[in-house]
Amino acid sequence: MKTLTLAAAALLTSTTLACAADGKPIYKDCGPNNDYVIGFSQANFKEPYREHVNHELERLVKQYPKFKLTIADGQASVNTQVSQVENFVTKQVDLLMISPFESAPLTPAVTNVIKKGIPVIELDRKTVGDDFTAFVGGDNRQIAKEAGQYAANTLLPDGGEVAILEGLPSSSPAIERLEGFKDGLADNAKLKLVAVQPVDWQEDKAVTVFGAMLQAHPDIKLVYTSNDLAAAGAYIAAKQAEKADQVKIIGTDGLPGPSGGIRSVADGQWAATFTYPTGAAEALDLAKKILIDCATSVPRNVMVPSQRIDQTNAKALYDKEQF
Known part of the structure; x- marks a missing residue:
């Protein structure tokens, strides 16, 4: 792990x-x-x-x-x-x-x-x-920075267009995750951030917003979402646009259970998610x-560690939690 x-x-x-x-x-x-x-x-x-x-x-x-x-x-x-x-x-x-x-x-x-x-x-x-x-x-900012670096160095080393589905803009986690992911993307100058829009943590709004993003920018290769619900919405939109195989999705939360982010990564729908403890x-x-x-x-501040869940560990983690 x-x-x-x-x-x-x-x-x-x-x-x-x-x-x-x-x-x-x-x-x-x-x-x-x-x-x-x-x-x-x-x-x-x-x-x-x-x-x-x-x-x-x-x-x-x-x-x-x-x-x-x-x-x-x-x-x-x-x-x-x-x-x-x-x-x-x-x-x-x-x-x-x-x-x-x-x-x-x-x-x-x-x-x-x-x-x-x-x-x-x-x-x-x-x-x-x-x-x-x-x-x-x-540490929202650092977790998102790690996600950005993972996108920059592992998922899209050759570059490409990237989008972000932000959480609720007036909440501290949404602000910190947006800024952190942008910092991580800076590791790769060949990446181009073409679209950023809030979806207020909501799956249905993520479907609508990311669907519109894909129409405006049909070459998007990766989308970072501020929570797993938005990641689920992004996957639905990509599938509807027949681009599920083109778009790599990174979530945030890493929730357990049949409808959680761990299973979505294990099933190959998303590239990764980062647990938020x-x-x-x-x-x-x-x-x-x-x-x-x-x-x-x-x-004053107690920071709890996070974990990246990707294709190397998602199935084992999901199988483990079923027992």
Whole structure:
């Protein structure tokens, strides 16, 4: 199995720490004898990746009998998530987890939680500024850069036209993945980026957008997508245009299961996908340190390693997960 050589991921955590004032515990009501309520505002329940995150959290939280986890569906709505955060505060949760649907609009709500002395772990996506206790996720920029380099050096060494299907432009992962992939493509001057358009993480929108791209640029040889749903949509569009054998597809998420990215690579529909880790185990470990162990400091950023899934390992990984 090939693992990305991510500098930040190799360390797993940054050296920057979130510290409480005067060496006091981050959460004043901490301790091993208490029970704790954790509220998680998930960006939405529609995306398969987010369902995967929820499943992992629900599975792993069973290892922490002192924790009660409540997961709320943000419904891809800033207003919904703001209301959820406010409701969690009203219900006096001991710790908030959040994957913000959009970064800037949710920043004030998260800042208010921090001001009330409630620790905040941001999962996968960040708000703006430093008003959070810890962030857990993959290095979006570096993962996408590795994807760009893979396209430049392995998939299209002789050059060709390339397209990008971006995620939701107002979300931090979409921005970082777009910039990172462009950086990786720079390894090969013979590659030409001919089209970039957001599809907001949606499969149906990816079908429409990439279909139009192929009409405007019939010689596209590779498309990079910001998530596996968009990759699935790109494959449908390529097939409809009778160009499935021409276009190499790179996804991002590397989801398990019969409809996930791992199988799509194993079946030869896509050239590759790059796993985006859920961070569930790391987030719950941080919660334990803060709530039960009375930590006075925790890492500000916890970066979780990714893995490239391609024709060399996809079938073995997919077969393994069936048992």
